[in-house]
Amino acid sequence: MVAIHPTDDSTYDSAREELRAQGDEQPAGPRSEEPARMTAWVRGEVQGVGFRWFTRAAALRIGRLVGFALNLGDGRVQIVAEGSRADCEQLLGWLRSGDTPGRVDGVTEIWDTPRGGYQGFAIR
Template sequence: MSENSDNVCAEMYVSGRVQGVYFRGFTQKVATRLGLVGYAQNLPDGRVKVIAQGKRSLISELLDNLSIGPELSNVEGIDVDWIDASDEFTEFFIKR
């Protein structure tokens, strides 16, 4: 197994009704439960950016949860780019 198989990073852009509906808090709760690190951030264009780092299978589980979202959200799409993992994150937080 290569070292990347255990620690990968995904950059996700979630579109739809995802601001003002507890989406970042929901993302933080799920990611923390899964043991992922990174952040969720509202973007000026109405999307939410999520950086999640950890095991690929756990990031896939996070993606499944994000595609549903919290009760008041309406997720229309998620664009995912796999990027190089880094050591800069120690927890999953909401970025202002």
């Protein structure tokens, strides 16, 4: 059996190829248009550099995302985004792209079902 970490695309791709070769490939993951809630924590130099503002701008550019970006007391930024899985993944990709303000040392995310209650995408 191959362990797959959901945030490491290279490991995922190689594991998927290995499973395919063994004839043991698992069914595809969630549909990309399925509603999702992504909570991400971004580590690095991400406070005091406009990171939340640019995150909101990226969410608005993607469209159809609601949620917020929040500075945490330990220096990280927390992002909660709800929308389609594909739109949330697009925002997550931007967070990891290196095209963000400051310096991102790492991003950790979890996925859940949407809870609702957000009006637009806010900076908190």
